[in-house]
Amino acid sequence: MNRALNTTPPDLDAQTIREAVRNAGVVGAGGAGFPAHIKLQAQIETFLVNAAECEPMLKVDQQLMVQQSARLIRGVQYAMMATGAREGIIALKEKYQPAINALTPLLPGNIRLHILPDVYPAGDEVLTIWLATGRRVPPAALPVSVGVVVNNVQTVLNIARAVEQNYPVTRRTLTVNGAVAKPLTLSVPVGISLREVLALAGGATVDEPGFINGGPMMGSLIASLDTPVTKTTGGLLVLPKSHPLIQRRMQDERTVLSVARTVCEQCRLCTDLCPRHLIGHELSPHLLVRAVNFQQTATPQLLLSALTCSECNVCESVACPVGISPMRINRMLKRELRAQNQRYAGPLNPADEMAKYRLVPVKRLIAKLGLTPWYHDAPLSDAEFSTKTTTLLLRQHIGMSAVPCVQKGDHVVRGQRVADIPQGALGAPVHASIDGLVTDVTDQAITVVRG
Ligand code: SF4
Ligand code: SF4
Structure with missing residues (x-):
């Protein structure tokens, strides 16, 4: 059978799969790069493919699911064999209709699609698990604590290639979007410079560009275009340097703290919209801002809750009406607490009844972030770019x-x-x-x- 459509993988034992994945250097392609073979050691009920791709400007997973639908399903099956999972779920959004059309006829009985709402941050794995299975991961716990292992689309495709072809991770697919001549999604060798990637997209179209590695919500400022692409590079977002998303990232920590001290009105909007708080975590960004401003209100438990912040950026970019960044404050606290080897342990409270309605519609997010003029489709190129x-x-x-x-x-x-x-x-x-x-x-x- 044509491999492009074949969704029946050979029966392999768990150790063979993990060994192939380890040898190929597969790491979580959607985040911090957790080695995939370690995740595949867990024994769980559900293997979940996080295909939400909720960062508005990134267009990778939604297009790879169309281009490589059968390989994705085989990859899910290898992950299920390794983890003993009885159920596989591919969680994606209704607007990824071409992907839904490509995957649906190929699905075996033990793998289903779950249609997520078009909200941010549906791709925060704690939220994805809750939306797709109803299970809530306790604060500071791993998905495996509720019987789930999560990987994103590119990771699962890399797992399939590793198992079937001993093919190591040597390429990365990423989106170049924003103020570029030819917004596109392309596959490049790991190690190529972002300068070359920018040139492949026709270069910047503004005189003084600023650059973000990843999406507009969670991506980081790029100090130099000589930075090489890695296995986890999320995307290259180009905006005018004067754009608020660039300017906010250029703010130093002293400025972040002094803005918080000067203008926080304790309205608690940041907490009311914090996705982790909404699903029952103790994390309350308005209390953390207050604790930093008035140290007499800081208890050790409160400060430790900063460790459970996902850095989704909703509090800074959507919630706060006066330009404070509780997320940056949490990041500073996390750095200090981790240096002291501190850990958080706390309750899982009931979820907020309004939780599902307080997640941010992506269309509104694009407008709120001032991205409407820079938002493009970024079609996937078939070209084999090299360097x-x-x-x-x-x-x-x-x-x-x-x-x-x-x-x-x-x-x-x-x-x-x-x-x-x-x-x-x-x-x-x-x-x-x-x-x-x-x-x-x-x-x-x-x-x-x-x-
Ligand atoms: S939303 Fe802004 S002003 Fe309101 S409590 Fe949070 S940090 Fe303070
Ligand atoms: S970045 Fe802000 S909104 Fe997101 S989890 Fe952290 S505190 Fe909550």
């Missing part, structure tokens, strides 16, 4: 940095392992994404130049 030089970061994942296993002067071929993780350690190996010569090895990165 002359790649910078392969040794840390593209959670855990320890990969350890180089090549030296300056070595010739490598695409797919060859160039850095590894000791057996048993948390992390993922790194592979060459082009054929070429190793021209530099540092404790941060390996440079490979075509030739």
